[in-house]
Amino acid sequence: xxxxxxxxxxxxxxxxxxxxxxxxxxxxxxxxxxxxxxxxxxxxxxxxxxxxxxxxxxxxxxxxxxxxxxxxxxxxxxxxxxxxxxxxxxxxxxxxxxxxxxxxxxxxxxxxxxxxxxxxxxxxxxxxxxxxxxxxxxxxxxxxxxxxxxxxxxxxxxxxxxxxxxxxxxxxxxxxxxxxxxxxxxxxxxxxxxxxxxxxxxxxxxxxxxxxxxxxxxxxxxxxxxxxxxxxxxxxxxxxxxxxxxxxxxxxxxxxxxxxxxxxxxxxxxxxxxxxxxxxxxxxxxxxxxxxxxxxxxxxxxxxxxxxxxxxxxxxxxxx
Amino acid sequence: xxxxxxxxxxxxxxxxxxxxxxxxxxxxxxxxxxxxxxxxxxxxxxxxxxxxxxxxxxxxxxxxxxxxxxxxxxxxxxxxxxxxxxxxxxxxxxxxxxxxxxxxxxxxxxxxxxxxxxxxxxxxxxxxxxxxxxxxxxxxxxxxxxxxxxxxxxxxxxxxxxxxxxxxxxxxxxxxxxxxxxxxxxxxxxxxxxxxxxxxxxxxxxxxxxxxxxxxxxxxxxxxxxxxxxxxxxxxxxxxxxxxxxxxxxxxxxxxxxxxxxxxxxxxxxxxxx
Numbered sequence: 362x363x364x365x366x367x368x369x370x371x372x373x374x375x376x377x378x379x380x381x382x383x384x385x386x387x388x389x390x391x392x393x394x395x396x397x398x399x400x401x402x403x404x405x406x407x408x409x410x411x412x413x414x415x416x417x418x419x420x421x422x423x424x425x426x427x428x429x430x431x432x433x434x435x436x437x438x439x440x441x442x443x444x445x446x447x448x449x450x451x452x453x454x455x456x457x458x459x460x461x462x463x464x465x466x467x468x469x470x471x472x473x474x475x476x477x478x479x480x481x482x483x484x485x486x487x488x489x490x491x492x493x494x495x496x497x498x499x500x501x502x503x504x505x506x507x508x509x510x511x512x513x514x515x516x517x518x519x520x521x522x523x524x525x526x527x528x529x530x531x532x533x534x535x536x537x538x539x540x541x542x543x544x545x546x547x548x549x550x551x552x553x554x555x556x557x558x559x560x561x562x563x564x565x566x567x568x569x570x571x572x573x574x575x576x577x578x579x580x581x582x583x584x585x586x587x588x589x590x591x592x593x594x595x596x597x598x599x600x601x602x603x604x605x606x607x608x609x610x611x612x613x614x615x616x617x618x619x620x621x622x623x624x625x626x627x628x629x630x631x632x633x634x635x636x637x638x639x640x641x642x643x644x645x646x647x648x649x650x651x652x653x654x655x656x657x658x659x660x661x662x663x664x665x666x667x668x669x670x671x672x673x674x675x676x677x678x679x680x681x
Numbered sequence: 682x683x684x685x686x687x688x689x690x691x692x693x694x695x696x697x698x699x700x701x702x703x704x705x706x707x708x709x710x711x712x713x714x715x716x717x718x719x720x721x722x723x724x725x726x727x728x729x730x731x732x733x734x735x736x737x738x739x740x741x742x743x744x745x746x747x748x749x750x751x752x753x754x755x756x757x758x759x760x761x762x763x764x765x766x767x768x769x770x771x772x773x774x775x776x777x778x779x780x781x782x783x784x785x786x787x788x789x790x791x792x793x794x795x796x797x798x799x800x801x802x803x804x805x806x807x808x809x810x811x812x813x814x815x816x817x818x819x820x821x822x823x824x825x826x827x828x829x830x831x832x833x834x835x836x837x838x839x840x841x842x843x844x845x846x847x848x849x850x851x852x853x854x855x856x857x858x859x860x861x862x863x864x865x866x867x868x869x870x871x872x873x874x875x876x877x878x879x880x881x882x883x884x885x886x887x888x889x890x891x892x893x894x895x896x897x898x899x900x901x902x903x904x905x906x907x908x909x910x911x912x913x914x915x916x917x918x919x920x921x922x923x924x925x926x927x928x929x930x931x932x933x934x935x936x937x938x939x940x941x942x943x944x945x946x947x948x949x950x951x952x953x954x955x
Contacts, residue, residue: 492756566793570855572754574806574862575783584805589796 425660429653432456441654447620447631449640449648456651458633458658460622465632468612469605471537472544476605477598479545480552481587484594487553488560489582507550515614518543523615530627535617537626543611548601555600559593560586592677596670603666607659609634633659700768702727702866702896703748708762709925710740710747712755717743719925721762723915725866730888730897732911732934734904736949739917740926741900745868748898749785750778766866783810786864790871792851794843794858799826799835802843802854806862821861829857830887849880856887867891869899873906885910904950908938916946 433441436456444457483503487496518539527534563586571581587594617629618639631639637652644652701724710718718740725731725748733741743752750771752758764771771781783806794802803822804812812818822839826832831853835846843854852872859867869888873881888897888910901907907914914934919926930937930946941947 564791564793566789566791567795569751569754569787569789570793570795570858571805573749573751573782573787573789574809574859575779575781576809577779580809584809585795 422660425653425656429650429655429657432647432650432654435647435650441651442658445622447636449644449651454647456647456654458636458651458655461631461633461636461655462658464623464630465606465634467537468540468544468616468630468632469602471541471626472548472605473598473602475541476545476548477552477601480549480597480601481556481594483549483553484556484560484597485582485587488557489578489586503550503553506546507554511547511608511610512614514543514547515611518611518615526627532627533617533629534627535615535629536623537628537630539615540612540630541626543615544605544608547608547611548604551604552594552597552601555597556590556594559590559597562593563589592674595673599666599670599673603663606662606666607634609638613638633662699727701725702767703898704763704765704768705748706763706765708744708747708760708764710743710752710761711759713757715923716925718747719927721928723928723931725896725898726913727896728892728894729912730892730899730910731913731915732907733898733900733915733917734902734907734949735917735926735929736919737902738926739919741915741917742870743926744917745870745898745900746787748866748868749782749787751782751787753778783862784864785866785868786859786862788852788855788859788867788869788872791875792848792855794846794851794854796842796844798840799843799846799854800839803857803861806858810862825857825861826854828860828891829853830883830890831857847877847880849876849883852876852880852884853887856884860891864895866896866898869897871900871902874902881906904938908934914938916941916943916949918945918949920945 436444441456441458442462443459444455445460446455446457447461448455483499487500487503491499522542523534523539525534526536526539530536530538567585567589568581571585572578576584612632613635616632616635618631618635619629620631621629623630633655637655640648640652703723703725705721705723705725708718708721709716710721721744733745735741746752747760747764748766748771752760760772766781766785770776771778795805797805800822803825804818807818807821812821823832823836826835831850834850835841835854843851846854852875856867856872873884876884885906888899891897892912899907899911911934913931914937915931916929916937917926918929930941930943932942937946938950941950
């Protein structure tokens, strides 16, 4: 349309309107067909995006379930979950994963015990203590930690940390102690970032109120801010736990991976995740099915973590 | 500076027998390079309500926050001149702002209860300052809620979250929380601008009850409120953008509102600007 055409085009309808609704009444335009189609198409596009995520979860669960389910039927659920012996290649194979579950929990909780306080401390530092200038240096460093591939953590654990632990403990250095340190550093950025968000989302009025009552910075952090951010911090820790329990590559490199029940924190161990990487290349038959059974258990554990976060957030919402 | 103000500073104003609770002399305040307040000299009468009025951005809240050093929390702020609380300079070297704030409490525009129970909100201050026994805490909590006129409404729901209360109740909870540490001065920064009219009434009644024992300073946008609740009024004005705000006039509230000495005060209270 040229500029010259415009006035003619816009005056024509106005003359009509003037008859029925007075001289200056504006007209409401009707929705055009192309706009309508565009909107509908976009809506469906986003629906498809969301559907892909849901479908992926379902498909993986169905696949793992389908492949792993027979082992429960074969050994019995109690023997599978409650058996201590993982002897898949013995004359009389035994597929008990209790020791693996316990090892996974020990590795996770130990990493958490070291990493969570460090991470929450980092979050408090970033949110409450650091000057903006310092914060702009420290935060990217913490974020970078999240971006390091887990195999690099494993390499660091294997070649830098393990010799030190070996010297200190007199063993080979493969074991829980090494894994705890590696896991602690790996989960630090996750917990720190989410905890920091939780702390920063506390309205500044809350801080002012505390200071205005004669509270020190430390009292304000300890008695007001950390309790106020409690739900977010617990969520962060559970997410960190999920990351730790699912971590495979870094753990496999420092765990030693022996199929015996370890009798100390400096002894090699096998977990739910590492058993899959270690055994899968040569497993066949029931052994392979049992590894899918382990995957089902891992899947259910992650689901439990996600559910826990939802329940805790809901409880927190009701509380305040 | 008005004559009345000079007279007020020279000694106590007519009718008062005690020295001022706060005596501020030649206060200058800076946010970084920005000169926010200049040449503020004023006395705050003890056991009375003093109102600070003036248009938005005139520095009245900033000035209020210099009295308990809340501005210290903002990086880059600077104070010159003196702020004497009972003849002691609160900005003198070595003065602990934490102890100052215990004695000079503050209420904010937005009610800001902690996300914890009503009981824990009120017990927070006493716990900070060393009260540990449950019986003692129970007593302080009840007494403070009663003084804040909130006890009757919450005595059966003390375990419920402070944030579940209505806005007006939350503000009274904040007042109870401050009263629990027995402050000598209560600074109120537009305490009624975010709450409903019924609650405003309650908070205003409360101020009248509290001033027997506490010195109150209130910043308000609402001139009717200043006229209703205060004994003394200070009018602040920033005459030009980017220029430091000044104290234009300070007097007994009745005098300031009926026969202001400064043309600018008169313009403001008659609604000619601001």
